[in-house]
Amino acid sequence: MSSLLIEKTSPTAYFRKQKLTLTLFLLGMIFVSWGASVLTQFDLFDAFAAIPRVAAWMTANLLPDAKAWSRLPRILDKLWDTILMSVMASVAASVVSFVFAILGSVTTRPNGVFAFLARTIASINRNIPVAAWAMIFLLSFGQSSFTGFLALFFATFGFLTRAFMETIDEASASSVEALRAAGASYSQVIAQAVIPASLPQMMSWVLYMVETNIRSATLVGLLTGSGIGFMFSVYYKSLQYRSASLVVLSIVVVVLAIELISNAVRRVIL
Amino acid sequence: MALLEVERLTKFYGDSRALSDVTFKIKKGQFVAVIGPSGSGKTTLIRCINRLIDASDGSIRYDKEDILALKGAALRHARAKIGMIFQHYNLVYRLTVIENVLHGRLGYKSSIAGVLGMYTEEEKTKAVEVLQLLGLEDYVYRRCDQLSGGQKQRVGIARALVQDPRMILCDEPISSLDPSSAKIIMDYLRRIQKDLGITILVNLHQVDVAKRYAERILGFNAGHLVFDGPPSELNKKRIHEIYGTEAGELIID
Ligand SMILES: Nc1ncnc2c1ncn2[C@@H]1O[C@H](COP(=O)(O)OP(=O)(O)O)[C@@H](O)[C@H]1O
Ligand SMILES: [Mg+2]
Numbered sequence: 043m044s045s046l047l048i049e050k051t052s053p054t055a056y057f058r059k060q061k062l063t064l065t066l067f068l069l070g071m072i073f074v075s076w077g078a079s080v081l082t083q084f085d086l087f088d089a090f091a092a093i094p095r096v097a098a099w100m101t102a103n104l105l106p107d108a109k110a111w112s113r114l115p116r117i118l119d120k121l122w123d124t125i126l127m128s129v130m131a132s133v134a135a136s137v138v139s140f141v142f143a144i145l146g147s148v149t150t151r152p153n154g155v156f157a158f159l160a161r162t163i164a165s166i167n168r169n170i171p172v173a174a175w176a177m178i179f180l181l182s183f184g185q186s187s188f189t190g191f192l193a194l195f196f197a198t199f200g201f202l203t204r205a206f207m208e209t210i211d212e213a214s215a216s217s218v219e220a221l222r223a224a225g226a227s228y229s230q231v232i233a234q235a236v237i238p239a240s241l242p243q244m245m246s247w248v249l250y251m252v253e254t255n256i257r258s259a260t261l262v263g264l265l266t267g268s269g270i271g272f273m274f275s276v277y278y279k280s281l282q283y284r285s286a287s288l289v290v291l292s293i294v295v296v297v298l299a300i301e302l303i304s305n306a307v308r309r310v311i312l
Numbered sequence: 313m314a315l316l317e318v319e320r321l322t323k324f325y326g327d328s329r330a331l332s333d334v335t336f337k338i339k340k341g342q343f344v345a346v347i348g349p350s351g352s353g354k355t356t357l358i359r360c361i362n363r364l365i366d367a368s369d370g371s372i373r374y375d376k377e378d379i380l381a382l383k384g385a386a387l388r389h390a391r392a393k394i395g396m397i398f399q400h401y402n403l404v405y406r407l408t409v410i411e412n413v414l415h416g417r418l419g420y421k422s423s424i425a426g427v428l429g430m431y432t433e434e435e436k437t438k439a440v441e442v443l444q445l446l447g448l449e450d451y452v453y454r455r456c457d458q459l460s461g462g463q464k465q466r467v468g469i470a471r472a473l474v475q476d477p478r479m480i481l482c483d484e485p486i487s488s489l490d491p492s493s494a495k496i497i498m499d500y501l502r503r504i505q506k507d508l509g510i511t512i513l514v515n516l517h518q519v520d521v522a523k524r525y526a527e528r529i530l531g532f533n534a535g536h537l538v539f540d541g542p543p544s545e546l547n548k549k550r551i552h553e554i555y556g557t558e559a560g561e562l563i564i565d
Contacts, residue, residue, distance in 0.1 A: 220402035220468075223362050224475055225392035225419020230426035234415055239404050 106288040113285055117273060117292055124269035125296065127187060128255035131194035136206075136248045139164075139199050143206030149215045150236055152228065160203070167200030172258045176265040185267035193262050198251050205247045206240075214239035242311040249304035256300055260293055314373075315340040315478055315511055316361070321370035323356050323535075330356040332535045334370070338513065338528075340478065343505045345522035346515045348532030349555050354515040357532070358481045361513075362394045363387060375478060392419025395472025395480035395510075399487050401464040405457040409448060409467050412456055413439040416474035435474070442470045446500060462493030469500060473508075480504070482514040486521070498525050519551060 051059075079086055144150045146160030170178075175193035183189045217235040226234065263271020270293060277286035314337040323331040331353045338344055346354050359365045361372055363379060372379040375393060382390050395416070403412045417435050418426045425431075431439075443452055446466045451459065456467060465485060472480050482501065486494035502525055505512045516522045522529050523543040531539030531546075531554035539550050 214404075216398070216400055216402040217404045219364065220396065220398060220471070221415055221418060223364055223391060223394075223396040224416050224471070225388040225390075226415070226426060227388060227418070227423045229423050230418045230421075233427040234418065234429065235404050238407050242406070 103283055104287040105284065106291070107284045110282075110285040110288045114288065114292075117270070117285075117289055120270045120273045121292055121296055123187070124259045124263060124271075125256060125300075127191055127269060128194060128259045129252055131191050132198055132248055132251045132255055135195050135198035135251070136202055136244070139202035139206050140244070142199075142203045143210055144232060144236070146203065147207040147210040149211050149218050150232065161207075164200055164203035164207075167196055168204055170197070170200070172197035172262060173265065176262045180266055187266070187268035190259065190262045190266040190268045193266065194255050194259060197258070198255060202247060202251060206244055209240045209243045209247070210236055212240075213243055245311055246308050249307060253297065253300050253304060256293075256297055313340070314338060315375060316513075317371075317373040318357075318361070319371045319373075321357070321360060321372065322368050323353070323360060323365070324368045330535050331360070331367075334535075334537045336530060336537060336540055338479075338511060341505065341509045341511055342528060343502065343512045343526050344514070344528045344530060345526035346513065346530045346532065347517075347519055347522050347554060350517075351534075352532040353535040354532055355483055356535075358396075358483050358513065358515060361481060362391050362396060388419050392475055393477055393479075395475050395477035397465070397468045397472055397480060397482040397485045399484040401461075401468045401488075403456045403464060403467055403471075406455065408453050408455055409443065409459070409470075410436070410439050410452050412467055413443060413470045413474055416471040419475065439470070439474050442473045445473075446470050460493070461489050462496055465489065465493070465497050466500065469497070469504070473504070477510060479511040479513060482512065484515050484517055487517050494521075501525070519546075522546075 075086075078084075142160045142164055145152065145156045146164065147157075151157035151160075172193055175196045176189065179189040179192045183192070214236045217239055218231050221231045221235045259269055260271045260274070263269035263273075264275050265271070267275075270289060274286055274289045277283075277289060316338040318337070319335050321331055321334040322329070334353075334357065346357065348354055356365065360367045361374070361379070363382070367380055370380075374390065377390055379390060404415070411429075414429075414431050414435060417431060417439075421431075440449075440452060443449055446469060448463065448466055448470065451463065456464060459467065468485075469480075480501075485501070486497050489497060498521060501512050501514065504510050514526075523546060526543060529539065529541065529543055529546055530537060531550070533554050533556060539546065539554055
């Protein structure tokens with residue numbers, strides 16, 4: 043409003059300019075997409091035209107048959123392992139992340155050195171993707187579910203530390219100041235202001251990481267030979283597509299279910 | 313005998329000077345308003361007094377103690393005897409009213425008792441009494457995020473009062489409130505000063521409010537204390553000196 047007055051722009055001209063910007067942006071996007079498809083020789087039109095054919099092939103070859111269904115108990119068993127591993131990795135990482143976030147956040151850092159260390163370690167961790175972690179631990183620990191756990195743990199730790207630091211600064215900075223002013227000690231401030239103010243948001247982040255980790259666990263399992271990812275690769279490599287597709291289906295169902303559950307939990311805590 | 317003695321207080325943020333050589337004394341039980349344009353150093357002054365920020369130079373004596381020399385437990389104890397009220401209330405909104413009020417007792421408790429939230433019956437009774445005094449007896453167990461702005465600020469006052477403070481520092485306590493809630497808050501501050509004898513040092517944006525409530529006004533401009541006197545001496549000319557060129561546009565009734 044005030045900037046309009048300062049620039050002496052009439053509302054009509056202002057909105058016309060906005061529309062023009064939007065149009066140019068859309069044209070730019072179309073151009074970039076077209077350019078990219080030319081460069082990569084990916085024809086969008088062909089891709090769309092192929093959809094019916096792909097769908098037909100999928101129904102013919104990927105629908106789980108009786109043999110695939112008979113393997114369901116084993117699949118569910120592995121799936122359960124995977125869920126457990128994701129939850130464990132998320133919970134374990136959230137404890138460590140909480141400590142690092144307290145040390146690193148602007149509001150609660152005890153001193154600059156700790157804060158710098160905590161932030162640096164977390165941000166290095168965060169920039170290494172989970173697949174890279176899997177490969178790193180694969181080299182040191184070989185194919186095992188522990189390797190998968192470690193990969194998920196470190197990727198989660200990096201992400202959660204950053205998310206927790208932001209949550210602490212956003213949710214508790216003002217009350218932390220009030221408690222300090224009243225003479226509260228550092229540990230009192232953490233227990234009485236930081237935790238009650240930021241815990242629900244932090245739990246929401248942990249739930250998000252559980253969801254994410256169940257998805258990544260599939261990928262990590264492919265690499266580390268554990269859990270549901272391993273199951274998939276066994277069926278896939280032995281060309282048992284119908285069983286492999288049942289694995290995929292069950293993953294999708296579980297991911298959706300977990301998302302529904304965590305949304306319900308979020309509604310209660312937030 | 314002065315409760316608060318500020319002498320040649322100076323504060324630098326990097327190279328820029330937020331407070332220059334500020335000297336004044338406040339007697340026990342006075343109602344003092346601090347006015348000045350934004351950026352003149354009002355918040356900085358208040359925060360130096362309870363050491364939320366560290367002064368660069370000068371001295372502050374509160375209740376015969378050299379505030380700037382305090383550390384650790386001694387600093388906690390000095391802070392416990394100074395209440396503070398904020399523009400944005402600074403409550404833990406997910407906690408109930410009484411939980412927030414009891415936070416005012418933390419400075420007197422052992423770390424572990426405070427961490428676990430173990431308050432004595434006496435402290436709880438005191439918290440409820442203070443809430444009654446502020447007309448919040450029906451909201452004791454209400455979560456703070458369900459309160460109006462004026463009610464939140466009263467919880468802030470209650471939290472300061474259970475500290476049993478000699479002085480309460482207020483940083484623009486009414487700047488986020490509508491006029492009628494603002495009046496209620498200012499009236500409570502006046503009652504606290506008159507009935508309980510607690511010294512009030514309050515930063516205000518509104519000159520008319522300062523003139524109506526304060527016995528004494530401190531005027532700041534660019535970190536300098538440029539006015540120190542009773543409201544009756546705060547005429548147009550002096551206001552102009554405090555607010556500089558802005559004065560012509562000031563709305564004063
Ligand atoms: N944390 C800070 N870092 C750097 N400069 C600051 C900081 N806080 C305040 N200042 C500066 O100090 C001066 C006084 O600020 P402040 O005490 O907030 O004034 P007021 O409360 O009167 O508006 C201003 O120029 C402000 O920009
Ligand atoms: Mg201010």
